[in-house]
Amino acid sequence: MGLHFPALRMEAERELDSLLSFWLTHVQDDAHGGFIGTIRYPLQPVPDAPKALVLHARILWTFSAAYRLKPDARYAAFADRAFAYLEASFRDRLHGGYYWELHADGTPSVPDKRIYGQSFALYGLSEYYRAFGKPGALDAAISLFELLEQRCADVEHGGYLEVFARDWTHTPVTRRLHDSGRPYVVDKSMNAHLHMLEAYTCLYRVWPNDALRRQLTMLVFIVQERIVHPKTSRFVLFFDAAWQPLSAIESYGHDIEGSWLLCEAAEMLGDAELTRDTSRTALRMAQATLAEGVDVDGGVFHEREPGRGLDTDKLWWPQAEAVVGFFNAYQWSGNRVYAEAALRTWRFILTALKDREHGEWYWRVSREGNIYPEDPKTNAWKCPYHNGRACMELIERLERLEQQPAEAPESSPSGV
Secondary structure: OOOOHHHHHHHHHHHHHHHHHHHHHHOEOOOOOOEOOOEEOOOEEOOOOOEEHHHHHHHHHHHHHHHHHOOOHHHHHHHHHHHHHHHHHHEOOOOOOEOOEEOOOOOEEEOOEEHHHHHHHHHHHHHHHHHHOOHHHHHHHHHHHHHHHHHOEOOOOOOEOOEEOOOOOEOOEEEEOOOOOOEEEEOEEHHHHHHHHHHHHHHHHHOOOHHHHHHHHHHHHHHHHHHEOOOOOOEOOEEOOOOOEOOOOEEHHHHHHHHHHHHHHHHHHOOHHHHHHHHHHHHHHHHHHHHHOEOOOOOEOOEEEOOOEEEOOEEHHHHHHHHHHHHHHHHHHOOHHHHHHHHHHHHHHHHHHEOOOOOOEOOEEOOOOOEOOOOEEEOOOOOOHHHHHHHHHHHHHHHHHHOOOOOOOOOOOOOO
8 A cells, every 4th residue: 555645644634624614614502602512413403402511622622723733713713612611601610620511501411520521621721722822721721630630639549530529529430331241330441541641741731830740640650550451452441449440341442542642641741761661552552453453444443342242333533543543653663554554544534434425424334334324413422523633643743754754753753
């Protein structure tokens, strides 16, 4: 498979423009402010759908990052709108932090504080400050970081507890994990810690504070030593408070996403030894994903559960993360196998997952290439973050690579 990086970069630029145009056109809620909570396939808004913190925070991050890459007044206006709504409606002025979910009219419906949602609020606020330099955004991000450390940090075992009531009272969550069939109290998850790592990395980029550095370093350690399985090089998804694993589910999208986010965090810390260590971990994770999680057409499978087998559906977000994760592996190793894997997944996206009639990407397609019309077009989880970020990462990485000598792959792929 031929690798023509300038052409690939141009494709990524066109796809980014297409994705952002979809969101600019379809999701603004002129009646209640913020953004419409759900749009059904193909393009049916649900006016009374709840508004999710995750959706609004991811829109804030995406359009801030897009403006930084390509200054466009429309992107700035969308980012400003997201920031204003986040602070006016999602922010809890009594107890601090941000509500998990609002009614369509902007009043709280689920006032819980979930560290997953708080992480995305922090991620969006940090990127908004990076793009526009508005002090209020940095102040909000720092306050949230300090609150999370005060309320959520597990001093005894390391890491963070994850679900809290509005007043930050810890509320353990019982899950019936499919691969065990038994209910477990899940105190910690891979997903929440991965996105805390991501958010703290983004904040450290604009606010290199010593306390933040310590906690980000701790998160890198936790991901490498607790969450990445030492034998399989895959993420363990769920844990009790003492980091005892509770699940053997394999999530290929999370594995490949985590591989490059781990590298990015270590690079941001500027620790050469840690960066080398995380790059080795990332390469093992990329190899494991490529060996078992990728179909012959380049599409990435959803997950594998003991007792249920392989879920062969191909969701939008693992494809996006695979493009970045495999390309990151290529940059660290110089092995064309990973560049070709990234390109195959990119081709799969454009041929099978991109909705050329209505815009954006389908939520998922079957292994046979069939869409699921019952899947929403947008909702709390279907945001512009995974696919928009993949395009931006690809553009920036390719631009840097085009400026480097051909024989120098191991030179900070993230551009830190």
